[in-house]
Amino acid sequence: METLNQPLVVTDLHKRYGGREVVAGISFALARGECFGLLGPNGAGKTTTLRCCLGLTGPDSGSISLVGEPIPARAREARARIGVVPQFDNLDPDFTAAENLLVFGRYFGIDDAAIRARIPRLLDFAGLSSKANAQIRELSGGMKRRLTLARALINDPDLLVLDEPTTGLDPQARHLIWERLQGLLAEGKTILLTTHFMEEAERLCHRLAIMDEGRIISEGTPQALIAEHIPVSPSPLRPSNLEDVFLKLTGHELRD
Amino acid sequence: MMEAAAHFAPPSLSWRAVSVWRRNFMVWRKFAIPSILGNLADPMIYMFGLGYGLGSLLPQALPAFGGGSYIAFLAAGTVCASTMNAASFEALYSAFARMHVQKSWDAIMNAPISLDDIVLGELLWTAAKAMLSGIAILIVIAVLGLTHSPLAFWAIPCVFLTGLAFAAPGLIVTALAPSYDFFMYYFTLFITPMMLLSGVFFPLEQLPTAFQAVAQVLPLTHAVALIRPLLFGQVPDMAWLHIAVLATITVVCYWIALGLIRRRLLS
Ligand SMILES: Nc1ncnc2c1ncn2[C@@H]1O[C@H](COP(=O)(O)OP(=O)(O)OP(=O)(O)O)[C@@H](O)[C@H]1O
Ligand SMILES: [Mg+2]
Numbered sequence: 001m002e003t004l005n006q007p008l009v010v011t012d013l014h015k016r017y018g019g020r021e022v023v024a025g026i027s028f029a030l031a032r033g034e035c036f037g038l039l040g041p042n043g044a045g046k047t048t049t050l051r052c053c054l055g056l057t058g059p060d061s062g063s064i065s066l067v068g069e070p071i072p073a074r075a076r077e078a079r080a081r082i083g084v085v086p087q088f089d090n091l092d093p094d095f096t097a098a099e100n101l102l103v104f105g106r107y108f109g110i111d112d113a114a115i116r117a118r119i120p121r122l123l124d125f126a127g128l129s130s131k132a133n134a135q136i137r138e139l140s141g142g143m144k145r146r147l148t149l150a151r152a153l154i155n156d157p158d159l160l161v162l163d164e165p166t167t168g169l170d171p172q173a174r175h176l177i178w179e180r181l182q183g184l185l186a187e188g189k190t191i192l193l194t195t196h197f198m199e200e201a202e203r204l205c206h207r208l209a210i211m212d213e214g215r216i217i218s219e220g221t222p223q224a225l226i227a228e229h230i231p232v233s234p235s236p237l238r239p240s241n242l243e244d245v246f247l248k249l250t251g252h253e254l255r256d
Numbered sequence: 257m258m259e260a261a262a263h264f265a266p267p268s269l270s271w272r273a274v275s276v277w278r279r280n281f282m283v284w285r286k287f288a289i290p291s292i293l294g295n296l297a298d299p300m301i302y303m304f305g306l307g308y309g310l311g312s313l314l315p316q317a318l319p320a321f322g323g324g325s326y327i328a329f330l331a332a333g334t335v336c337a338s339t340m341n342a343a344s345f346e347a348l349y350s351a352f353a354r355m356h357v358q359k360s361w362d363a364i365m366n367a368p369i370s371l372d373d374i375v376l377g378e379l380l381w382t383a384a385k386a387m388l389s390g391i392a393i394l395i396v397i398a399v400l401g402l403t404h405s406p407l408a409f410w411a412i413p414c415v416f417l418t419g420l421a422f423a424a425p426g427l428i429v430t431a432l433a434p435s436y437d438f439f440m441y442y443f444t445l446f447i448t449p450m451m452l453l454s455g456v457f458f459p460l461e462q463l464p465t466a467f468q469a470v471a472q473v474l475p476l477t478h479a480v481a482l483i484r485p486l487l488f489g490q491v492p493d494m495a496w497l498h499i500a501v502l503a504t505i506t507v508v509c510y511w512i513a514l515g516l517i518r519r520r521l522l523s
Contacts, residue, residue: 017523
């Protein structure tokens with residue numbers, strides 16, 4: 001039942017680099033069908049947490065269960081049911097947009113006929129139908145991001161792990177991605193997302209965790225976090241929002 | 257320390273490596289003809305330049321050259337040297353591009369494919385590509401009538417094995433490389449001297465004894481010792497020894513390369 005209802009359970013995760021603990025004992029769990037957001041300043045440990053969850057790096061301690069599989073022991077099996085959008089695009093520049101989807105589908109062991117049947121739908125989903133035969137270098141940053149999202153869906157995953165999916169996108173492209181992600185949630189998919197856009201977190205995420213220096217310093221629904229931390233708006237001209245919460249909890253200083 | 261042990265844990269081999277192999281093949285296929293011709297040009301220049309140019313100065317049918325012409329002797333060495341070069345270029349420059357520049361391996365690891373599968377796929381691909389370049393030269397040699405024996409077909413699996421034995425050490429260098437510049441050291445300190453010390457251009461016996469001893473540990477020496485007799489229509493002496501050396505180099509270097517690549521990418 002855990003598999004079905006909790007696609008990801010992280011318990012007391014620790015990860016150190018050099019002498020520094022960049023993930024310092026975090027725990028959280030995703031409920032099926034929800035969108036869970038990990039927020040935090042640069043260097044908070046978000047990407048490292050996601051890499052641990054996907055079995056791409058070994059944690060120093062703690063336990064992770066991803067779609068019911070223990071990580072890192074059975075990470076490969078778990079990833080068959082996951083779609084990943086990494087923080088930095090790594091589309092294959094040796095292939096066209098459509099070929100990228102074909103080749104990636106093969107990594108999942110999906111047969112060519114089934115992949116080819118999915119490609120037009122995925123390109124359409126990403127608004128890239130006219131770019132099927134374009135080389136990756138011919139795509140704009142936003143187009144690449146959308147193609148990466150389409151690629152993450154090639155295996156019809158149960159859980160999507162999205163590391164800053166809309167960074168570098170213009171408002172139109174960002175709104176398109178939000179719409180698409182809402183559609184995926186409506187289909188019953190679960191999403192784990194990191195973002196630096198508070199508006200994105202407020203719109204998409206059912207629940208959020210705010211990370212700083214490797215720890216989760218607050219967790220809850222966007223509304224609950226706002227009500228808890230900023231009961232009175234700092235400005236009389238607008239209601240308090242998630243950005244106020246974020247800055248209050250993580251400070252105004254730039255992170256190095 | 258525990259981490260170091262984990263990185264050098266035994267490779268877990270699986271058929272999933274095939275999808276990585278296939279990815280590289282799909283890219284290669286787009287430029288197959290220019291790629292084969294490009295790989296052929298350099299060895300042909302050496303073979304004809306030295307083979308006919310230098311060969312014409314030498315007496316025919318010297319025992320040191322296996323009783324045939326110098327060009328036939330050189331042609332067999334060229335097959336081996338060219339396989340070595342093709343494997344080294346692929347395992348260094350091309351694999352580094354995929355690993356470090358394009359981040360293709362990072363992308364593949366988001367799918368249900370492990371780094372072990374990726375490195376195995378790269379190893380097998382590199383050997384296959386090197387084999388294609390070796391076969392292209394074998395065809396030229398056969399067309400020129402420099403080999404007649406059906407035993408020459410046995411050279412093909414030997415060329416593949418040679419490709420493996422150079423792909424695996426090449427991947428070690430790739431695992432350690434900070435940038436493309438690093439590869440020059442490997443070529444100037446390892447590949448080029450090996451070409452001169454392994455019996456490609458002249459019989460090993462012509463070298464001072466100290467150099468002959470060094471030559472015995474070089475993979476190219478064993479490749480030449482296997483492949484040249486086959487092209488001359490003879491069964492190689494101590495064939496199993498040469499096969500065992502090349503296979504051992506492949507396995508040991510693959511394991512080390514994988515450990516280093518795990519450390520580099522999975523930290
Ligand atoms: N491979 C690594 N080796 C050493 N240090 C690392 C490594 N990866 C991450 N770090 C360090 O771990 C810390 C957390 O990095 P991480 O990438 O997880 O942050 P993040 O929350 O994703 O930040 P951003 O919002 O900038 O993407 C940083 O201080 C970073 O320098
Ligand atoms: Mg990050």
